[in-house]
Amino acid sequence: MSLLEIKNLKTYFETKDGVVKAVDDVSFTLEEGEAIGLVGESGCGKTTTALSIINLLPQEGRVVGGEINYNGKNLAELDQNKIRRYRWNDISIAFQGAMNALNPVKKIGEQITEVMMYHNGLDYKSARKKAKELLELVEIDSARIDQYPHEFSGGMKQRVMIAMALACDPKVLIGDEPTTALDVMVQAQILELLEKLRKELGMSVILITHDLSVMAETCDKAAVMYAGKIVETGSVENIINNSSHPYTQKLVKAFPDIHGKKEMTESIPGTPPDLITPPSGCYFHPRCEHATEECRVSAPPLRKMAENHYVACHLKGV
Known part of the structure; x- marks a missing residue:
């Protein structure tokens, strides 16, 4: 399975x-x-x-x-x-756009610890200890746990997002x-x-x-x-x-x-279809140079x- x-x-x-x-x-x-x-x-x-x-x-x-x-x-x-x-x-998710996904007025440590406190029932001391371990895991110095998102580069923010996603040991x-x-x-x-x-x-x-x-x-x-x-x-x-x-x-x-x-690389002609009123048959047929009548009428x-x-x-x- x-x-x-x-x-x-x-x-x-x-x-x-x-x-x-x-x-x-x-x-x-x-x-x-x-x-x-x-x-x-x-x-x-x-x-x-x-x-x-x-x-x-x-x-x-x-x-x-x-x-x-x-x-x-x-x-x-x-x-x-x-x-x-x-x-x-x-099942956990590291969201798109780490630049904007973190709360700018909360320290990164607070944002990671609250996940574990809410979902795993950890006390603050235990959650903070694990948050430091997670930061080290994603190769961020744990001494930076009390810094704010604006003090990190884009790549470092993405690492923080990954650390947060790993907070509860997802499969x-x-x-x-x-x-x-x-x-x-x-x-x-x-x-x-x-x-x-x-x-x-x-x-x-x-x-x-x-x-x-x-x-x-x-x-x-x-x-x-x-x-x-x-x-x-x-x-x-x-x-x-x-x-x-x-x-x-x-x-x-x-x-x-x-x-x-x-x-030269090739662009794909046309645009994706409107999913409220999609085309009949294969949705790609309006942009496909190989499309046949069967493609136009049958998915x-x-x-x-x-x-x-x-x-x-x-x-x-x-």
Whole structure:
């Protein structure tokens, strides 16, 4: 049994203009100690998928179908009070944008200790001791525990966010664009830290990113999302080197290959669809140069390409 199994997840948002199908029939599994990357353009449903797992959706959002099985327990059936037991303790998240995610008027030590005091029932002295240990774990001098967020660089703030996410010893860590707005050198340091922590602590990781190079650096397998659906899933090697869906192929070509032939990268023509009134058939067909009449009228299921490699395309698979 997988540690985490997302099965036919559907998350919709009620808006004044209609229902937005932000996540529409998404399925994937996560094993113990494994890292999976959710990759795709902005607005494709990656973060909404993550927030659905721990029921942190905004008021207008709701899970309308599917299962979120963690250790055999369907979290989608739990109300806010019951799922609170799983947040931080079992599944934790390091939020996007560390520059703004920390409370600017609270010392970082206070922000880490309150997580453990609330969710684990630790007293202040014990929580502060562990907070110092967590800071050292993410390679921040514990002597800085009483400093404010503005006294840290962007990369250090991201490390603080990771320390906070690890406060209750979760089995699954969700990293939502953990390298956003960081320079290349700091990005590499954060990715190395995540990989080190995953191995040392035996955690499983869900990494949300639009950057294929970030995914390739840290993940075992990947799920490529487009317009709320998974269009291709497989090992990172297959996704990068043997991508089958036209959208995945375009994503790969949008990034330069420093080892291969020197050539211009390619942009993806068009824009993602409106998820209130999405196109018929395959959602990618208006932007796909290979689209056929079948693509325009019929939504393709995920089909097997190879062992653990699936693609949702009428032109691929068996």
